[in-house]
Amino acid sequence: xxxxYHELRITYHASRITNPIMQxxxxxxxxxxxxxxxxxxxxxxxxxxxRAEAGEYVAIMGPSGCGKSTFLHIVGGMLKxxxxxVIIEGEDLTAMTxxxxxxxxxxxxxFVFQRFNLFPTLTAEGNLKLAERIHSGxxxxxxxxxxxxxxxxxxxxxxHHKPLELSGGEQQRVAIARAVINRPAILLADEPTGNLDxxxxxxxxxxxxxxxxxxxxxxxxxTHNAEAAARADRVIEMRDGHVVRSSVPLGAxxxxx
Amino acid sequence: MDSxxxxxxxxxxxxxxxxxxxxxxxxVLVTLFVGLARGMMxxxxxxxxxxxAEVRFLPGGNISLAGNPLMLPQRYADxxxxxxxxxxxxxxxxxxxxxxxxxxxxxxxxxxQSSVAGIGFEMVDGLDYKSFxxxxxxxxxxxxxxxxxxxxxxxxxAIVDRYYAESGKDVGGNPIQLGSRITVLGHxxxxxxxxEPSVLxxxxxxxxxxxxxxxxxxxxxxxxxxxxxxxxxxxxxEQLRRYYPGNHVIATSEIPALYSQGLAPVEIFLDVxxxxxxxxxxxxxxxxxxxxxxxxxxxxxxxxxxxASKRFIVMTIEKEAALISxxxxxxxxxxxxxxxxxxxxNTRLMVDLEIKWLVIAALIxxxxxxxxxxxxxxxxxxxxxxxxxxxx
Numbered sequence: 307x308x309x310x311y312h313e314l315r316i317t318y319h320a321s322r323i324t325n326p327i328m329q330x331x332x333x334x335x336x337x338x339x340x341x342x343x344x345x346x347x348x349x350x351x352x353x354x355x356x357r358a359e360a361g362e363y364v365a366i367m368g369p370s371g372c373g374k375s376t377f378l379h380i381v382g383g384m385l386k387x388x389x390x391x392v393i394i395e396g397e398d399l400t401a402m403t404x405x406x407x408x409x410x411x412x413x414x415x416x417f418v419f420q421r422f423n424l425f426p427t428l429t430a431e432g433n434l435k436l437a438e439r440i441h442s443g444x445x446x447x448x449x450x451x452x453x454x455x456x457x458x459x460x461x462x463x464x465x466h467h468k469p470l471e472l473s474g475g476e477q478q479r480v481a482i483a484r485a486v487i488n489r490p491a492i493l494l495a496d497e498p499t500g501n502l503d504x505x506x507x508x509x510x511x512x513x514x515x516x517x518x519x520x521x522x523x524x525x526x527x528x529t530h531n532a533e534a535a536a537r538a539d540r541v542i543e544m545r546d547g548h549v550v551r552s553s554v555p556l557g558a559x560x561x562x563x
Numbered sequence: 564m565d566s567x568x569x570x571x572x573x574x575x576x577x578x579x580x581x582x583x584x585x586x587x588x589x590x591v592l593v594t595l596f597v598g599l600a601r602g603m604m605x606x607x608x609x610x611x612x613x614x615x616a617e618v619r620f621l622p623g624g625n626i627s628l629a630g631n632p633l634m635l636p637q638r639y640a641d642x643x644x645x646x647x648x649x650x651x652x653x654x655x656x657x658x659x660x661x662x663x664x665x666x667x668x669x670x671x672x673x674x675x676q677s678s679v680a681g682i683g684f685e686m687v688d689g690l691d692y693k694s695f696x697x698x699x700x701x702x703x704x705x706x707x708x709x710x711x712x713x714x715x716x717x718x719x720x721a722i723v724d725r726y727y728a729e730s731g732k733d734v735g736g737n738p739i740q741l742g743s744r745i746t747v748l749g750h751x752x753x754x755x756x757x758x759e760p761s762v763l764x765x766x767x768x769x770x771x772x773x774x775x776x777x778x779x780x781x782x783x784x785x786x787x788x789x790x791x792x793x794x795x796x797x798x799x800x801e802q803l804r805r806y807y808p809g810n811h812v813i814a815t816s817e818i819p820a821l822y823s824q825g826l827a828p829v830e831i832f833l834d835v836x837x838x839x840x841x842x843x844x845x846x847x848x849x850x851x852x853x854x855x856x857x858x859x860x861x862x863x864x865x866x867x868x869x870x871a872s873k874r875f876i877v878m879t880i881e882k883e884a885a886l887i888s889x890x891x892x893x894x895x896x897x898x899x900x901x902x903x904x905x906x907x908x909n910t911r912l913m914v915d916l917e918i919k920w921l922v923i924a925a926l927i928x929x930x931x932x933x934x935x936x937x938x939x940x941x942x943x944x945x946x947x948x949x950x951x952x953x954x955x
Contacts, residue, residue, distance in 0.1 A: 384868065384948040405872065412870025423865045423952065427570030436567055440871045484869075 329396060331491050331524045332358040332381065337390035339376050339547075350376040351387065352547035358492075361522035363515070365535035368544035374528045375496060377544070381526065382415050382494050383407035395491050412441055416485030420497035422477040424469040430456070430480045431465040434487050441488040455483045458520070459513050475506025479513055486517060493517070495527040499534055511537050568883045571855070578851060579887060585847030586891020586928045587898055589840035593924040594899035594916060596836045599906070600829050601920075602913035607686070608819035610761045616669070616698035616787035617796035619818070620803060621811040632674045633774060633782035635810075640668040640694065640786045643803065662788070662802045664795035669694035670783035672773040673764065676748065685911060686764035687747050689773025689783070698789045699762045706741045706756030712769025719772065721747060722756040727765040730911055748776045765911065787815075837927065844891070844931025848884050852939035856880070863943045864951030873944035880940035881933055888932025892925045899924075 339351040351373045358364050366374050379385040381392055383399055386407070392399040394414055399407060417423075424433050431452065438447040456462050459479040469477050478498060485493055495514065499507035515537050517523040527538065535541045536555045543551040572579050620643065622635040646661040672689030692709040695701065703722065710717035723731065723739065733743035734751060744751045747768055758767075774780050790799050796814055803812040813821065856863070866876055903914040 379949050382868070384952075408867070408870055408872055410870075411868070412872070415870070417868045419868075419952070423861070423868070425567065425570070425862060425865065427574045428567060432566075432570070437869050440866070440869045440875060 330357045330393075331360040331362075331395055332356070332526065333391075333393040334377075334381065335391040335393075337377065337380060337392065338388050339373070339380060339385070340388045349547055351380070351390075353390070354544070354547065354549050356542060356549055358524060358526060360491075360524055361518070362540065363518045363525045363538045364527070364540050364542060365538035366526065366528045366542045366544060367530065367532070367535050372544045373547040374544055378494050378496050378526065378528055381492070382417060383411040413488075414491040416488070416490035416493045418478070418481050418485045418493065418495040418498045420500035422469065422474075422481045422501070424477055424481055424484070426469050429466050429468055430461060430472070430483075433469075433480055433484050437484045437487050452487060455487050458516065459483045460509075473506065474502050475509050478502060478506070478510050482510070482513060482517070486521070486523060491524060493523055493525045495525060497528055497530065499529065499531055507531070507534065567879060568886060571859070571883055572886060575855075575858075578854070582847055582851040582887045583891045583894055585851075586844050586888050586932055587895035589843040589847075589931060590892050590895025590924045590928045591898045591902065592843070593837050593840040593927055594895065594920055595902050595914065597833050597920045597924075598899065598903060598914040598916045599912060600833055601917065602915035604822055604829070605819075605915055606913040608822040610763055610765075611818045611822065612815050613760060613762050614699045614787060614815060616667070616789040617793055617815050618665075618788040618790065618799050618803065619813050619815055620786040620788060620807070621784075621813070623809040623811060632784050633672050633777055635670075635783050635785060637670040637770070637781050637783045637786075639807070639810075640670040640783075643786060643788055643807075644668045659806050662799055662806065664790050664792070664799050664802075665788045666791050667694065667697035667789040668786055669698045670770060670786050671695070671763065672770050672777075672782075673784040674748065674773065674777065685766065687773070688764040688767040689770035690767055691770050698787045700760070701758050701762050703756040703758045706754070708756060709767060710755075710769055712771030712773075712775075718769065718775075719750060719752045720755045721745060721752040721766055721768045722758050723754055723767070724761040724765045725757055725759050726761060727911060728754075728757045730908070748773070750776065837923070840924070841927050841931045844888065844928050845935040848888060848932040848935030849938060851887070852880060852884055852936045853942075855883075856939045856943045859943075860946065860951050860954040863946055864948055864954060867946070867948035868952055876944040877940040880943055881936050884932045884936030884940075885929055888929045891932070892928040895924065895928060896921065 334354055334356045337351050337354040339349070341348040341350055354373065354377055356364075366377065368374050376385065380387045381394075383402075386404075387400060390400065394410065397410060399410060402410065425436065428436060434452050434455070435447060438452070453462070456465055459482060461476065461479055461483060464472060464476055464480070469480070472480065478501075482493075482498070498514065499510055502510060511534050514525060514527070518525050525538075527534070529535050538555060541553050541555055542549055543553075620635075620639060642659065643662050643665055644667065647656060647659040649656050649658060669691060674687045674689070675684050676687060677684060690709070691711065693711075704725070705728075706722070709722050710720050712718050723745075728739045731739040731745070733739055733745055737743065739745070739754060741754060741756070743754045745754060745766070746752075747766060752768060770783060774782065788799060788803075790796050800812050800814060803810075863876060866879075899916060903916055906912045906914055
């Protein structure tokens with residue numbers, strides 16, 4: 307059964323005490339994406355609509371090929387949708403040029419990937435500094451902020467290690483640190499525990515939850531892992547390019563009650 | 564390591580080294596070849612003008628270093644100094660007075676041969692020693708003067724300047740000393756003296772012997788005339804042009820400029836070398852950065868996911884190329900200096916590493932690198948971020 311945009315909002319508001327007149331940090335409206343493979347049109351999104359408030363932790367689940375990653379890439383400004391709108395903190399991403407989308411991504415988006423995607427030749431701190439430099443355009447940055455983020459993610463003693471000198475869990479925490487170092491409006495995580503064992507997955511998920519709680523970091527996370535999704539405030543299910551369900555995990559209900 | 568550019572450069576040391584060497588090769592081409600051409604030209608021009616005789620008298624037609632070396636009748640030397648009068652053998656000859664102000668003349672044969680050292684060319688003078696020393700301040704410091712070439716058993720004698728004596732090798736590859744044998748005009752000559760300062764060619768043999776070997780009997784390449792006072796040179800030149808029209812008469816002081824004109828084809832060659840140096844730098848960096856971009860496609864995707872603009876990506880790649888080029892330029896300078904030292908120690912070639920040409924070579928190396936990186940940089944900047952970050 308498909309949820310309408312109105313129904314989604316009701317479901318969402320029921321799960322969380324928010325200001326009804328507050329502007330959402332993210333809003334996607336009837337998002338459609340069609341890939342062209344030769345002469346064949348392959349629809350990836352068929353009208354995905356979603357709204358996320360500031361500080362919300364949203365997990366997106368669904369089978370492979372349902373459009374989750376496409377959705378995330380569009381929200382992150384890496385892809386332009388065929389139609390529909392994406393509004394991030396009042397800025398319409400879909401009305402922007404490629405350069406403007408890149409600029410918005412620089413200012414407001416942080417990405418975490420399944421494969422960590424750290425620069426292998428740079429240290430943990432070097433990876434963060436690079437993100438800071440891209441964000442600020444300056445070589446002089448905020449070392450205190452960097453220290454705080456690394457400390458929060460349990461990496462205070464790993465700053466001078468290169469990715470290959472770190473465990474998978476540590477690498478993913480560095481990737482998270484890099485994603486949040488510039489205080490993005492939204493942290494987009496694509497299967498952040500997909501390459502980790504159970505223990506490291508737990509640590510990474512704990513850290514993300516901590517970021518969400520302590521820094522009120524808005525997180526949109528794609529996952530196949532139901533336990534990971536259970537940490538979120540809300541779980542969105544996607545199928546065949548549609549958002550088909552929005553629910554509040556039991557843990558989140560307990561947490562907010 | 565916190566710098567992406569430095570990290571990228573150190574990540575692939577072999578490729579970086581090859582790129583640096585490639586740029587250095589272009590720099591060496593420019594600095595060493597230009598330095599060699601200019602060094603040889605300056606050295607030869609300096610030695611050509613390092614004579615006391617203020618005036619040089621040459622045969623008519625084009626003045627060329629590569630022409631027949633013995634084209635001017637040797638008797639002009641005597642005619643300029645003593646005048647010409649009809650004789651029983653030549654009763655119809657037009658009488659000409661001695662050129663006023665000329666106090667000495669000498670006929671010189673000049674021949675260019677492949678260097679005995681095997682690299683480049685060297686000049687050989689054929690001269691009449693007695694009249695030659697009256698027109699120059701040549702002084703034999705070791706051994707004895709050159710013979711007249713007519714004394715039996717002394718036809719194949721040579722004198723060399725101090726530089727040649729110190730840097731040259733004899734036919735057996737041994738250092739030069741008195742009595743050493745060197746090859747001149749395809750014949751072995753015995754070194755009988757060392758002279759100073761360097762005047763004209765470094766190796767001098769009797770003019771008579773040169774005439775016999777080249778088949779230019781009684782001919783020379785040019786005649787030098789020494790004036791009573793240097794300020795009389797213009798007057799002497801005017802008189803020579805009046806009495807001996809159809810020949811070239813030039814002031815010795817004009818010779819360096821004449822050399823530059825005579826070596827115009829060398830300038831074209833140098834332009835080709837400079838162009839070649841630039842092309843090498845461009846191609847080396849283009850290939851290196853292009854393969855780098857393909858290899859780092861995923862990393863470019865990461866940069867894009869972090870919000871790096873096209874300009875940031877282009878500048879990152881351009882800075883890396885410029886840094887590699889700068890290192891190539893430095894290596895090129897070191898190699899050029901080493902090449903200069905080696906050439907000057909093992910051959911009689913002179914290399915002038917002028918600041919101007921070092922700067923030009925540096926600019927060519929860095930400009931070539933930056934231009935070579937433009938296409939890979941633009942290609943990287945225009946990669947699709949999703950495809951790039953998914954690249955394996």
